[in-house]
Amino acid sequence: MAEELKKQHYNEDDIAILHGLEGVQKRPAMYIGSTGQSGLHHLVWEIVDNAVDEALNGFGTTIEVTIHKDGSVSVQDDGRGIPTGIHKEAKIPAVELIFTTLHSGGKFSNKAYTTSAGMHGVGASVTNALSDFVDVTIWREGKIHHIRFEDGGKVKVPLEIIGNTNKHGTLVTFKPSASIFTSVDFKWQTIFDHLQESAYLLRKIKFVLKDERTNISQTFYYENGIQQFVEDLNENKNTLDKPLYMQDEIDQIKVEIAMQYCYNDYNETIYSYVNNIRTVDGGTHETGFRTGLTRAVNDFAEANNLIRGKNKLEGSDIREGLTAIISLRIPENMTEFEGQTKGKLGTPQVLNVVSNFIYNKFTYYLAENKEFSINLIKKCQDAQNARVAARKAKEEARASKSKKAEVIITDKLTPAQSKDYAKNELFIVEGESAGGTARNGRDRIHQAVLPLRGKPLNTDSTTIAKMLENKEFATIINAIGAGYGQAFDISEAKYGKVIIMTDADTDGAHIQTLLLTFFYNFMRSLITSGHVYVAVPPLYRVSKEVSKTKEVYEYAWNDKDLIEAKKKIGPGYKISRFKGLGEMNAQQLKETTMDPNKRQLIQINIDNPFLAEKRISTLMGKDTALRRKWVEENVDFSTEDNFLKEQIHGEKKE
Numbered sequence: 278m279a280e281e282l283k284k285q286h287y288n289e290d291d292i293a294i295l296h297g298l299e300g301v302q303k304r305p306a307m308y309i310g311s312t313g314q315s316g317l318h319h320l321v322w323e324i325v326d327n328a329v330d331e332a333l334n335g336f337g338t339t340i341e342v343t344i345h346k347d348g349s350v351s352v353q354d355d356g357r358g359i360p361t362g363i364h365k366e367a368k369i370p371a372v373e374l375i376f377t378t379l380h381s382g383g384k385f386s387n388k389a390y391t392t393s394a395g396m397h398g399v400g401a402s403v404t405n406a407l408s409d410f411v412d413v414t415i416w417r418e419g420k421i422h423h424i425r426f427e428d429g430g431k432v433k434v435p436l437e438i439i440g441n442t443n444k445h446g447t448l449v450t451f452k453p454s455a456s457i458f459t460s461v462d463f464k465w466q467t468i469f470d471h472l473q474e475s476a477y478l479l480r481k482i483k484f485v486l487k488d489e490r491t492n493i494s495q496t497f498y499y500e501n502g503i504q505q506f507v508e509d510l511n512e513n514k515n516t517l518d519k520p521l522y523m524q525d526e527i528d529q530i531k532v533e534i535a536m537q538y539c540y541n542d543y544n545e546t547i548y549s550y551v552n553n554i555r556t557v558d559g560g561t562h563e564t565g566f567r568t569g570l571t572r573a574v575n576d577f578a579e580a581n582n583l584i585r586g587k588n589k590l591e592g593s594d595i596r597e598g599l600t601a602i603i604s605l606r607i608p609e610n611m612t613e614f615e616g617q618t619k620g621k622l623g624t625p626q627v628l629n630v631v632s633n634f635i636y637n638k639f640t641y642y643l644a645e646n647k648e649f650s651i652n653l654i655k656k657c658q659d660a661q662n663a664r665v666a667a668r669k670a671k672e673e674a675r676a677s678k679s680k681k682a683e684v685i686i687t688d689k690l691t692p693a694q695s696k697d698y699a700k701n702e703l704f705i706v707e708g709e710s711a712g713g714t715a716r717n718g719r720d721r722i723h724q725a726v727l728p729l730r731g732k733p734l735n736t737d738s739t740t741i742a743k744m745l746e747n748k749e750f751a752t753i754i755n756a757i758g759a760g761y762g763q764a765f766d767i768s769e770a771k772y773g774k775v776i777i778m779t780d781a782d783t784d785g786a787h788i789q790t791l792l793l794t795f796f797y798n799f800m801r802s803l804i805t806s807g808h809v810y811v812a813v814p815p816l817y818r819v820s821k822e823v824s825k826t827k828e829v830y831e832y833a834w835n836d837k838d839l840i841e842a843k844k845k846i847g848p849g850y851k852i853s854r855f856k857g858l859g860e861m862n863a864q865q866l867k868e869t870t871m872d873p874n875k876r877q878l879i880q881i882n883i884d885n886p887f888l889a890e891k892r893i894s895t896l897m898g899k900d901t902a903l904r905r906k907w908v909e910e911n912v913d914f915s916t917e918d919n920f921l922k923e924q925i926h927g928e929k930k931e
C-alpha cells in the first residue's frame with residue numbers, strides 16, 4: 278500500500294470551485310431530492326460514495342458505517358486519506374475545500390469511473406451544509422489530521438495535526454440538522470439495504486454497518502458479487518439452473534450480467550445499474566439485453582429444430598421467470614441519463630454493446646449446456662402457449678361481453694367521468710362505509726372509488742385461477758382494464774394512479790399488504806412504473822370550541838404538523854388521536870386524504886428488490902414460524918402507526 282501511495286500524484290487545483298453552501302440550505306430538495314427520509318439518508322450516501330470511489334481507485338478495502346446514539350453517523354474508510362495540503366488557488370486545505378464547496382459529480386478529473394449519476398455525487402459539501410456538525414479525522418502521511426465544521430458548514434476547528442500514526446484513511450462523523458429535515462431518525466433498514474446492494478455490486482469491498490442504539494452490527498461482503506445477488510434473490514425458488522455470470526469490457530464499457538431462470542413465476546425481474554446507481558427506468562443497456570437474449574434463444578431453437586418458422590418466441594416468453602442483474606461501468610463522459618428522475622440510461626452505443634455481449638455469451642452457454650437449453654426452450658414454449666391462450670380468451674370475452682359481468686363492475690365501482698385516463702385515480706377503499714364517504718367526497722371528474730368488502734385474498738403462491746375466482750380481484754382487474762400476469766399491459770390502464778386507502782391501524786396495514794402482494798404478483802409493472810400509492814389519512818385532529826356552535830380544527834399527519842397545529846389553534850386546544858376513515862365526513866375525507874392539493878400520498882416503489890421478495894414471502898407465505906419471528910423482531914404493537922410505517926416501503930410524494 279505504501280508503495281502505491283507514493284505513485285499517485287494529485288493536483289489540488291482539480292477541485293472545481295463552484296459556489297457556497299447557502300444555496301443548498303435554501304433549497305435542499307434540489308440537491309438531495311427531499312427533506313424527508315430519503316433526503317436524510319442521502320447525506321450518508323454522499324459520504325459513503327466518496328469512500329467507495331477511493332476503494333474503486335484501488336485504495337482501501339473496508340467501509341464502516343456507524344449510527345450513533347446522539348443521531349450522528351460515522352463513515353470510515355482505509356484509503357489514502359483526504360488530501361490535507363493547501364490548495365493553490367483557494368489557499369485553504371484541500372479537505373476544507375472539499376467540505377465547503379459544491380462540486381458536481383465528475384469534476385474530479387482523475388476519475389475514469391465514478392459512483393455518481395443524476396442527483397447523486399453532489400458531494401460531501403452538501404452533507405456539511407445540512408448538518409449541525411461534521412467532524413473529519415484523516416490518517417495520512419504519518420500524521421493524524423483533524424478538522425471540524427459546525428452549523429451548516431462553518432469551520433469550527435481549523436485543520437490541525439493531532440498526533441502521529443502509521444495508518445491511513447478517513448473518518449467522517451456528521452449530525453443532520455433537525456431544522457431542515459422532517460425527521461432526523463436514521464433507519465437501520467434503509468442503510469442496511471443500501472450497503473447490501475453496494476456490496477453485491479462492488480464485490481471486492483467489505484461494508485460494515487453498526488448501530489450503537491441497538492448494539493447490532495452487520496457485515497456485507499460478497500465474493501461472487503451480482504451472481505450471489507441473483508442466487509439470494511431466488512432463494513426458495515424452483516430454479517432451472519445455477520445462476521449464470523458473464524463479464525467483459527468493450528469500448529471502455531464494462532458489462533457484468535448475472536441471470537437465472539425460475540419455474541412457477543410469471544414475472545421478469547431485471548435490475549440494471551450504471552456505475553452502481555440503479556437505473557429504475559432501464560434504458561439502452563436493458564433494451565440491448567432484451568434484444569440480444571431474444572435473438573440468442575430464437576436462433577438456438579431454430580438451429581436445433583426446436584421451433585418452426587412461424588412459432589418464433591416473443592421476448593416476453595423468453596423472459597418469464599427470469600431474474601437478471603445488469604451492471605455497467607461507463608466512463609463519466611459517456612453517461613447520459615434521461616427522464617424526470619434521471620433513472621434511464623440514454624447512451625446510444627451501449628445498446629449494441631450489451632446486445633452483442635449477451636448474444637455471444639448466451640449463445641455459447643446454450644450450445645455448451647444442452648440439457649439446460651432444452652428445458653429452457655420448453656419453458657419458453659409453455660409461456661408462449663399460455664400467452665396465445667390468454668389472448669384468445671380475451672378476444673372471445675370482448676366479442677361476447679355479457680351484461681352480467683358489466684353489472685358486477687358497475688354496482689361496485691363508482692367511475693370517474695373523464696376519459697383522460699392518465700389523470701384519473703382509482704381509490705381502493707377499506708370497507709363499504711368509508712367507500713360511501715369517499716364516493717361523496719371525490720372529484721367526480723377524475724376520481725373513481727372501489728370499496729372492498731372485508732379482506733382481500735392472500736395471493737402469495739396462489740394460482741392465477743384461484744386469484745381470478747376472488748371477486749375483489751376480478752373487480753380490480755376489470756376496473757383497471759389492462760389485464761393481469763404476463764399479459765398485463767400498462768398502456769391500457771384506465772388510471773394514472775391506483776390509490777389504496779385504509780385506516781391507519783393494523784387491519785388497514787394488513788389490507789395494504791394483501792393488495793400490494795396482489796399487484797406485486799400480477800401487475801408488477803403497475804408498481805415499478807410508479808402508479809401505485811397508499812393514501813395517508815391524518816393521525817391527529819386538534820380542535821377547540823370557539824362558540825357553542827363553532828369549532829376550529831386542524832389535522833396533523835406527524836409530530837411536526839402537530840406542533841404547528843397546536844400553535845395555530847392556540848391555548849385551550851383538544852387533541853384527539855384519529856382512529857379511522859370512518860370518523861370523517863365526505864368533506865373532511867376530501868380535505869385530508871383525497872384532494873391532490875392537500876393530501877399526502879406514499880408512492881410505492883420497489884427500491885430494494887431483494888427485500889421486497891423476501892418480505893412478501895415472509896409476510897404472506899406459508900411458513901408461519903418465519904412470519905412470527907419477523908413480527909416479533911419488527912413490529913411494535915405499542916404504537917400502531919409504527920407498524921404502518923414499516924409496512925410501506927416508499928417515499929411521501931405529495
Ligand code: 28G
Pocket residue numbers: 285286287288289291292324325327328331352353354356357358359360385386387447448449
Ligand atoms: C470516510 C468517509 C468518506 C476519501 C480520498 C482520497 C483522496 C481524495 C478522498 O482526493 C481530491 C482531486 C483530484 C486527486 C486522492 C488522496 C489522491 C491522493 C486522495 C472519503 C485528488 C480528492 N490522495 N479519500 N479524496 N482529488 N474518502 N471517505 O471521503 O486529484 S475522499
